[in-house]
Amino acid sequence: xxxxxxxxxxxxxxxxxxxxxxxxxxxxxxxxxxxxxxxxxxxxxxxxxxxxxxxxxxxxxxxxxxxxxxxxxxxxxxxxxxxxxxxxxxxxxxxxxxxxxxxxxxxxxxxxxxxxxxxxxxxxxxxxxxxxxxxxxxxxxxxxxxxxxxxxxxxxxxxxxxxxxxxxxxxxxxxxxxxxxxxxxxxxxxxxxxxxxxxxxxxxxxxxxxxxxxxxxxxxxxxxxxxxxxxxxxxxxxxxxxxxxxxxxxxxxxxxxxxxxxxxxxxxxxxxxxxxxxxxxxxxxxxxxxxxxxxxxxxxxxxxxxxxxxxxxxxxxxxxxxxxxxxxxxxxxxxxxxx
Numbered sequence: 001x002x003x004x005x006x007x008x009x010x011x012x013x014x015x016x017x018x019x020x021x022x023x024x025x026x027x028x029x030x031x032x033x034x035x036x037x038x039x040x041x042x043x044x045x046x047x048x049x050x051x052x053x054x055x056x057x058x059x060x061x062x063x064x065x066x067x068x069x070x071x072x073x074x075x076x077x078x079x080x081x082x083x084x085x086x087x088x089x090x091x092x093x094x095x096x097x098x099x100x101x102x103x104x105x106x107x108x109x110x111x112x113x114x115x116x117x118x119x120x121x122x123x124x125x126x127x128x129x130x131x132x133x134x135x136x137x138x139x140x141x142x143x144x145x146x147x148x149x150x151x152x153x154x155x156x157x158x159x160x161x162x163x164x165x166x167x168x169x170x171x172x173x174x175x176x177x178x179x180x181x182x183x184x185x186x187x188x189x190x191x192x193x194x195x196x197x198x199x200x201x202x203x204x205x206x207x208x209x210x211x212x213x214x215x216x217x218x219x220x221x222x223x224x225x226x227x228x229x230x231x232x233x234x235x236x237x238x239x240x241x242x243x244x245x246x247x248x249x250x251x252x253x254x255x256x257x258x259x260x261x262x263x264x265x266x267x268x269x270x271x272x273x274x275x276x277x278x279x280x281x282x283x284x285x286x287x288x289x290x291x292x293x294x295x296x297x298x299x300x301x302x303x304x305x306x307x308x309x310x311x312x313x314x315x316x317x318x319x320x321x322x323x324x325x326x327x328x329x330x331x332x333x334x335x336x337x338x339x
Contacts, residue, residue, distance in 0.1 A: 078293075081300040084307075089132060089152065093159025094122035095326045096262075097132065097182075099175075100165065100269045101140055102276040104299075106289040108138075115292055116140050117299045118148055119275055125159060127316040127323050129271070131307040132157065136296045145174035153178065161326055162258060164269055166190035167251070186251040188215060189268045191244075198240040207241065210234060215267055220256035227253060261322040271317070278302050 001010050101118045108115070116139055120132040133152050137144045160182040163175050167186050175184050192211055196204050210230055217223040227249055235242025245252075255266045265271070279302050289295045 077297060077301060081297060081304065084304050085134065085300055086155065088156045090156030090158065093125040093327070094130075094132070094157060095125060095159055095161040095323070096123040096164065096266055097157075097160050097162070097179075098122070098164045098269050098272050099145075099171065100272040100276060101168075102279055104279075104283045104289065104295055105287065106292050106295050108292060112288055113138070115289075115295055116144070117279060117295065118145070119272060119299075119303065120148070120152060121272060121275070122157075123265075123317050125323055125327065126320050127318040128314055129310045129317050131275070131303045131310075134296070134299055134303055136292050136299065140168050140170050142170035142173045142177075145171045146178050149174055149178040159327070162254065162266060164266055166269065167194070167248075183254045183257065184251055185254040185266060186248055187268045188252065189270065191248060191252060195241055195244060198244070199238050203238070207234060207238065211245075214253070215263070218260075220253070223253050223256045224249065259322050259325050262318055265317060275303060275306060278306065 098121045099118070101116045103114050103116055105112055106115045107113075116137055118135050118137070118140070120134075122130055122132045124130060133148065133155075135144075135148045135151070160179055162183045162185055163179055164185045165171055165175065165187060167190065172184065175182070188211075192208050195207060195211065199207055210233065214223060214227050214230060217226050227245060231242045231245040234245070255263050258266060279299050282298060282302060283289070283295075286294075286298070289298075
C-alpha cells in the first residue's frame with residue numbers, strides 16, 4: 001500500500017469461514033486516499049505521468065506510480081465528469097450561446113489523428129455564465145455538430161436568441177437545422193482572419209482597423225449602412241474583401257438587433273478563448289492522448305473547474321436589467337425549443 005509514510009506491506013488474513021477485509025482500505029486500490037486525490041488533481045492540471053511519478057515519490061512512496069496506475073486512478077473521475085456532461089439545463093434560459101472548437105492529438109485505431117474538442121457556453125437570462133457542454137469527435141462535420149446541439153436541447157436548453165460562432169460550414173448548417181428561431185452571429189475575429197487570407201500581409205493592419213469601425217456605430221441602421229460604405233471603400237483596392245463583406249452582411253451584423261449594452265459581448269467567441277487556452281495548455285503536456293476517452297476526460301475536468309469558478313465567484317457578464325428586454329413577454333419556453 002503506497003502512503004505518504006512510504007510503501008507498506010499489508011497481510012490480509014484468510015479465514016476458514018467467511019472473509020475479512022479492513023474497513024480502512026478499499027479493494028483493488030494500492031494507494032491511499034490522500035495520494036489518490038493528489039494524482040487526480042495533478043492530472044487535471046496537465047501534469048505529465050512522469051512528473052506524477054516524481055511527485056508521488058516526493059510525497060513518500062518508494063516505488064512511485066506507473067502510467068497505467070495513473071490512468072486507472074483518473075478513470076475514476078469519469079462518473080462525476082459524466083454527470084456534469086449530462087446534467088439538465090432546464091433551470092434557466094440561455095439567450096446567448098457560444099460555440100467553438102479546439103484541436104488535440106489522440107491515438108485512434110493505432111494512428112495519431114487530430115480530434116476536435118467542441119465546447120458550448122451560455123449566458124443565463126440573469127446575465128451569468130455557464131459551461132453548457134463538451135464533446136470530442138473526428139471533425140467539425142454537420143452531423144457531429146448536429147449531434148452535439150441536439151444533446152444540449154435534449155438536456156433542456158431553451159430560450160436561445162443568438163448563437164455566436166465561426167463560419168465553419170458544418171457548424172452553420174447544424175445551427176440553422178437544430179436551433180430554429182435563433183439568430184446566428186458570425187464571429188468578427190474569425191471573419192477578419194479569413195479576410196487576411198485574401199490580402200497582402202502589409203495591408204492587414206489597415207484593413208482590420210477599417211473593418212473594426214463597423215462595430216463602433218451607435219445604431220443597428222448605422223452598422224449596416226457603414227458596412228456598405230466600408231465594402232465600397234476597401235473594394236477599390238481589394239475586390240475580394242468587398243465581396244466577403246457583402247456576403248457576410250446579415251450574419252456579421254446580427255448582434256445589432258440586440259440590446260446595445262450587449263454588443264461588445266456578442267460580436268465574437270472571445271468569451272471562449274480562456275477555456276480553449278486552458279485545454280490546450282494542459283493537453284500540450286500530454287502531447288498525444290492514448291484514446292479519445294482520455295481527451296474527453298481532461299477537457300471536461302478543465303471545464304468543470306472553470307464552470308465551478310464562474311458559479312462560486314459570480315461576475316455577471318451582462319446586467320440583469322439589460323437582459324429583461326430579451327424576453328419582453330416573459331413567456332416560458334417549452335423544453336427543447338428556442339422560442
